[in-house]
Each structure stands twice: as structure tokens, then as C-alpha cells.
Amino acid sequence: MRALIQPSACTQHFTQIPPSKSLAHRAVICAALAGGTSRIDNIDYSMDVMATLSAMEALGAHIERFKDHVIITGIKTLKSEKELHINCEESGSTLRFLIPLFSLCENKVVFTGKGRLMQRPQSVYEKLFEDNKTPLRKTENELIVEGVLQAGEIHVRGDVSSQFISGLLFALPLLSEDSKVIIEGPYESESYVNLTIEMLKKFGIQIEAKDRTLTIFGNQSYHPQNITVESDYSQLAFFAALGVLNGPVRCGGLKQDSLQGDRVVVHIIEQMNGKVTYENDCYCFDRSELAATVIDLADCPDLGPALMMLASFAQGETKIINAGRLRIKESDRIEAMESELRKCGVQIRSTDDTIWITGKTDWSVSERLSGHNDHRIVMALAVGATVAKTPVVIEGAEAVRKSYPAFFEDLARLGIDVHVE
Numbered sequence: 001m002r003a004l005i006q007p008s009a010c011t012q013h014f015t016q017i018p019p020s021k022s023l024a025h026r027a028v029i030c031a032a033l034a035g036g037t038s039r040i041d042n043i044d045y046s047m048d049v050m051a052t053l054s055a056m057e058a059l060g061a062h063i064e065r066f067k068d069h070v071i072i073t074g075i076k077t078l079k080s081e082k083e084l085h086i087n088c089e090e091s092g093s094t095l096r097f098l099i100p101l102f103s104l105c106e107n108k109v110v111f112t113g114k115g116r117l118m119q120r121p122q123s124v125y126e127k128l129f130e131d132n133k134t135p136l137r138k139t140e141n142e143l144i145v146e147g148v149l150q151a152g153e154i155h156v157r158g159d160v161s162s163q164f165i166s167g168l169l170f171a172l173p174l175l176s177e178d179s180k181v182i183i184e185g186p187y188e189s190e191s192y193v194n195l196t197i198e199m200l201k202k203f204g205i206q207i208e209a210k211d212r213t214l215t216i217f218g219n220q221s222y223h224p225q226n227i228t229v230e231s232d233y234s235q236l237a238f239f240a241a242l243g244v245l246n247g248p249v250r251c252g253g254l255k256q257d258s259l260q261g262d263r264v265v266v267h268i269i270e271q272m273n274g275k276v277t278y279e280n281d282c283y284c285f286d287r288s289e290l291a292a293t294v295i296d297l298a299d300c301p302d303l304g305p306a307l308m309m310l311a312s313f314a315q316g317e318t319k320i321i322n323a324g325r326l327r328i329k330e331s332d333r334i335e336a337m338e339s340e341l342r343k344c345g346v347q348i349r350s351t352d353d354t355i356w357i358t359g360k361t362d363w364s365v366s367e368r369l370s371g372h373n374d375h376r377i378v379m380a381l382a383v384g385a386t387v388a389k390t391p392v393v394i395e396g397a398e399a400v401r402k403s404y405p406a407f408f409e410d411l412a413r414l415g416i417d418v419h420v421e
Contacts, residue, residue, distance in 0.1 A: 001396070001397045001398035001420060001421065002368075002393055002394060002395050002396075002397055002420070002421060003378075003382060003393070003394045003397035003408060003418060003419070003420045004391060004392075004393050004418070004419045004420075004421075005382055005385040005386060005388075005391065005392045005393075005394070005416065005417065005418045006391050006417035006418075007385070007386060007387060007388050007389065007390070007391070007417075008386060008415065008416050008417040009246055009386075009415065010242065010243075010246055010247055010248070010249055010414045010415050010416065011414070011415030012413060012414045012415050013247070013248050013249055013250055013414070014249075014250045014251075014252065014282070015239055015249065015250070015251055015252070015410055015413065015414055016231070016251075016252045016253050017231040017232060017235055017236050017239065017251050017252065017253045017254055018044045018231065018232055018235055018404055018406070019042045019043055019044050019229040019230070019231060019232060019253075020229055020230055020231065020232035020233075020234075020260065021044070021046055021048055021049060021093075021232060021234075021403050022093070022192065022195060022232070022234075022260070023195060023199065023229050023230060023232075023260075024040070024043050024044070024049045024052075024229050025048070025049065025052050025091075025093045025094065025097060026097075026166075026195060026196055026199040026200075027040045027199060027227045027229060028040065028049070028052050028053055028056060028070070028072065029052065029056060029097060029098075029101070029170055030170075030199055030200060030202070030203040030205075030222055030225070031061075031072040031074060031203070031222075031224065031225070031227070032056035032059065032061035032063075032072055032074055032075060033074055033075065033101075033170070033174075033203075033222040034072075034074040034203055034204075034221075034222035034223055034224040034225065035074050035076070035221065035222070035223075035224070036073070036074060036223070036224035037071060037072065037073045037074075037224055038071075038072050038074070038203075038224040038225050038226060038227070039069060039070070039071050039072075039226045039227070040069060040070050040072065040226075040227050040228075040229060041068065041069040041226070041227070041228040041229065042068060042069070042228050042229045042230075042231075043068060043069055043070055043229055044404070044405070044406075045065070045405070046401065046402060046403045046404060046405055047089050047090065047091070047401050047402045047403075047405075048089065048090070048091035048093060048094065048402055048403055050089070051087065051088050051089040051091040051094040052091065052093070052094045052097070052098075053065070053070070054086075054087070055086045055088070055094055055098055056072075056075075058084055058085075058086055059075055059078070059080070059084070059102070059105070060075040060076070060077075060080075061073065061074055061075050074222065074224065078101075078104045078105055078106075078174065079104075079105060079106050079107075080105040080106070080107045080109075081107070082107065083107055083108045083109070083110065084102065084105060084107065084108070084109045084110070085109075085110045085112065086098065086102065086109060086110070086111050086112070087112050087113070088111055088112065088113040088117060089113060089114055089117070089402075090113060090114050090115040090116075090117050090330060090402055091113075091117070091402075092117060092120055092161070092163060092329075093163055095111055095113060095117060095120075095143070096122070096125075096161065096163035096164055096166075096167050097163060097166055097167045097170060098111075098167065098170075099111070099122075099125050099136075099143070099145060099167055100125070100149045100167045100168050100170065100171035100172070101167070101170050101171040101174075102145060103129075103145050103147060103148050103149045103171070104148060104149060104171060104174060104175075106148060108144065108145070108146050109144070109145045109146075110142050110143075110144050110145075111142065111143040111144075111145070112141060112142055112143075115330060115373055116330060116331070118138070118140065118141055118142070118143065120328055120329075121160055121161070121328060122136065122138070122143065123157075123160060124156055124157060124160055124161075124164035125164060125167075126138075128149075128154060128156075129145075129147050129149075132147055132148075132149070132150050133147075134146065134147020134148065135147070149168075149171055149172070149175070150175075151172065151175040151176070151177035151178065151179045151218055152177070152179055152180075153179070153180045153182065154168060154179060154180070154181050154182070155182050155184055156168070156181055156182070156183055156184065157183075157184055157185050158183040158184060158185050158186055158187035158188060158190075158212070159185050159186040159187075159188050161189070161325070162188070162189035162190065162192040162193050163192070165181060165183065165193050165196075165214070166192065166193060166196040168181055168216075169181070169193070169196050169197065169200060169207060169214070169216065170196075170200075172216040172218070173200070173205045173207070173216055173217065173218065173220035174218075174220070174221075175218045175219075176218050176219055177218045178215065178216065178217050178218045179215075179216045179218065180213055180214065180215050180216070181213070181214040181216065182212060182213050182214075183212040183213075183214075184212075186298070187212060188298045188299060188301075188322070188325070189261065189298075189299055189300075189301065190261075190299065191259060191260065191261025191262075191299055191300075192261060193214075194209075194259050195259055195260065197209060197214075198259055199227075202225050202227065203222045203223055203224075203225050204220070204221065204222060204223035204225075205220050205222060206220065230253070230254070230255050230258060230260075231252075231253030231254045231255075232260070232262075233254065233258065233260045233262035233263045233265060233266075234260075234262040234265075234302045234303065235403070235404055236251055236254060236262075236265060236266075236283070237262065237265045237303050237306035237307070238306050238379045238380065238382075238383050238407075239251050239285070239383075239410075240265060240266070240269055240274075240276075240283070240285045240306075241269075241306050241307075241309065241310045241380075241383050242285075242383045242386065242411075242414070242416075243284070243285025243286065243287070244269060244272075244274040244275065244285050244286065244287060244288040244290060244310070245287065245310070245313060245383070245384075245386070245387050246287065246386050246387050247285050247286050247287050248284055248285060248286045248287065249284070249285050249414065250282045250283070250284045250285075251282060251283045251284075251285070252281060252282045253281075254281075254282075254283060256278060261299045261300050262300050262302060262303055264299070264300050264303075265300070265303050265306075265307075266283065268293070268295055268303070268307065269285070269310075271293045271295075272288075272290045272291055272292070272293050272310065272311075272314055272318075273288055273289060273290055273291040273314075274288045274290060275287075275288045289315070290310065290313055290314035290315065290359070291314055291315055291316060292311065292314045292315060292316030292317050292318040292319075292357075292359060293314070293318060294318075294319045294320075294321065295307055295311070295318065295319070295320045295321070296320075296321050296322050297320060297321070297322050297323045297325075297326070298321075298322035301323070301325045301326055301329070302376065304320070304323060304326045304333055304334075304337075304376075305326075305333055305336075305337055305374075305376040305377050305379070305380035306376070306379070306380045306383070307320065308320065308337045308341065308348075308355065308357060308380065309337070309341070309380040309381065309383060309384045311357040311359060312341055312344070312346040312348070312357055312359055312360065312363070312384065313359055313360070313361070313362075313384070313387070314357075314359040315359055316358075316359060317356055317357065317358045317359075318356070318357045318358075318359065319354065319355070319356055320354065320355040320356075320357070321353070321354050322353060323350075323353055323354060323355050324352055324353040327352070329374065329376075330372075330373060330374040330375065330376075330399075330402070331372040331373060331374040331377060333374065333376065333377065334350050334355060336370075336372040336374060336377050337377065337380070338350060338355075339370070339372075340369045340370060340372075340377070340381055341357070343365060343366070343367055343369060344363035344364065344365050344369075344384065344388070345360065345363060345364040345365075346358070346359075346360060346363070347360075362387060362388060362389050363384055363385070363387070363388040363389065363392075364388070364389050364390070365385070365388050365389070365390055365392050366390075368393040368394070368395055369381050369385075369392060369393065369394045369395065370394070370395050370396055371394055371395060371396035371397055371399045372396065372399075373396055373399050374399055375399045375400050375401075375402040375403045375404065376403075377399070378394055378396065378397050378399045378400050378407075379400060379404065379407055381394050382394060382397075382407075382408070382411065382418070386411075386416050397420060408420050
């Protein structure tokens, strides 16, 4: 699928930001583990969320899907009488959240996926299960779990992915004994772990967090709950960028006191001299003369593509640090954005962990851009294309289905001239 975007101004100025994919994953898992019936409102059926819904159905949860909510009746037992096959599509959250939990089934579980998913690092779990003498088995297309997660003291690196820590937190409360998770080294994306702890608390699971030690009491049970998923700050990033480049754009549905780490995007845009106000439960982003700054992605790697695109329009040289984890996402997001921004005439260079971008006032695009099979690359390029000198074609635009199926429709509702075929 390709998207053709004509340079065009926003003629409408309000958009409702879609629900948080991160919070939806967590709510679905907790509800599926709760004895009884839960309702989750404000849910978006992206491919990633669908993968988690399907996985929890395979575990035995009963899920009724409606237009914007799901009704989930939780499982009665984790034990499975048959071998389970779980297709995680391209969802790293689904895979990493569920490996410890599904190990409790006491039967063989085969995880599969698409794209780069099965090549993404699983080192934390590999070491953990190896220490339990029940190693994970990996092939080119599968990850096989046959061992059972054990309670106890677990040491986890904090600089690979917070998803490993969250995965342990879903499973450990269900074991009979207490556990401690001790986080070693740099603790990146801590805010995502806090989202998990907060969601677990809503479903009746208690976890004590002190410094870098998480104490998880055993013999706990999940309790059904009705949850409304709040809007997603990582998706806000694209419309915030649209607003300061081509606005104004008002964005609704966001909690100003949200625990989402990607909430920092508002502060970063203000750092770049972006005009931001908050009133009537909406953020408003107005067209601005952007200035270069230093951006730290240690706690917000998903903001990388949007901020790299935005930096290409900021006067001066923007430096982006702690960006290394962008290289192990759906694509190597640093390499992908370097490739595509250079096609737009942007000066950009990088090391493994740092990116420098020299901004300019507009893009001059002489060839088709590639989405690199990555939803965030596609969305970042699409926003930049609205203020390019010439029409822009983005190949592989279907990647947005991973997290935001209605992205191009929402862009068009704001008046952007976009045609998808």
C-alpha cells in the first residue's frame, strides 16, 4: 500500500488521539487473568492489540469484541491440557509480556511472529530460563517455552527492554512464593514498568517498588475491573508535530497527569520553541519557528521517529542521545530515518547511540520514500510530507495498521490531502 501526500494545510483543527496501545495490552492481560467479567472501554483494534487478545483467548479467556470496547471473562486455570501455538504477529509487547505467564501452563508453548519480531533480543528471558535449567528454545521462526518460571530473586538488566520486567510482573504474583525483581545497570523506560504496576494495582495485584527492587507477593489473584484506556502520548507525538509545523491542531483525550513516559513529548516540543497550550482537556499545538535542542530518548524510545522528523525542520543542529534501542525495533529506526530524511535533503549522521540532525525549512523530495515496514516511520514521514515542497509518496504505508489503523483517515479529517491505495 502506498500513500500519496500533497503539501497541504490543516483546515480542521481538532483530532481525538487514539487509545494507548501500551495500556490496552496491560488491561487485556489483567482482565483475562481475573476470575469474573471485566469491561475495557476505548480500545482500538490495532494488529498488536489483536495479537494480545487472540493470545489470551488461546489461554482460555472468553472475549467479546464490540466497536470500541471488549468484554472479557477471565480464565479459570492457567494449566493447559494441550500444546499452545501463539502468533504474536509483530508485537514485541505481546511476546515479551506473555513468555513468563505462558510458562505457567505446564505444557509446551510455541510463539511465532512476523517481520523482525523473532530476531529481537530475548536475552533477559534466555538467561532466566537457563538458570532454571529449562532453557528457551529458539529457531529462525519460533520461540519454544517448556519450562516453568520459578519464584525467587531475579536479577534483570534495565537497559534492554522494560517489557521483560513487565512480563515478570504479570506472572510472579500467581506463584505460591514471594519474589523480588532486582534491576541492574541503567534503568531505562522505567515509566513503562510504572504503567504495569499501576494497571496491576487496579486489578487487585500488589507490588512494592523501592529504588531498583520490586517485591512481588505470591499467592495473589486478579480481580475483574472496568477500565477505560486513556489516549496515547506516543501517538500524540505525530499530531503535536503536525501542529507546530502546519497547525494549529488541538488534540483531545489525554490526561495531563498520565504516567505515560511519552508524555515528555510535550516538554520536548516546548524545548524546541514549539507553542503549546492546554485548555478544556485538550493540548493545542500552534505553528512555530522551531529551534534545535538536545533530546534524551532513554525513557521514551517510541518518540524517536517523530522527533527525528521534527528536528529536520528546527533551526540548528539537534542532538539525540540514548537512542540505541531504536535499532532493535520493527526496523532499525535510526538507519531507516537516516535513509529517508536524506532523500528529503536533510543532513543527518549517527553513531550506535547518538544522532545529529541539521534542520532546514522544508523538504525537497525527488524519489519515493519507504516505510521500512515500521508504523512509526510511516507516520513520521507522512507528517513531514504535509509541508514538503512537492508531493510525497510513501511505500509500505500499510504498516500503520500495527498500532494506528485509522491514522491516514484522521490525517485527512484535518484537511490534509492524502490518498492511500
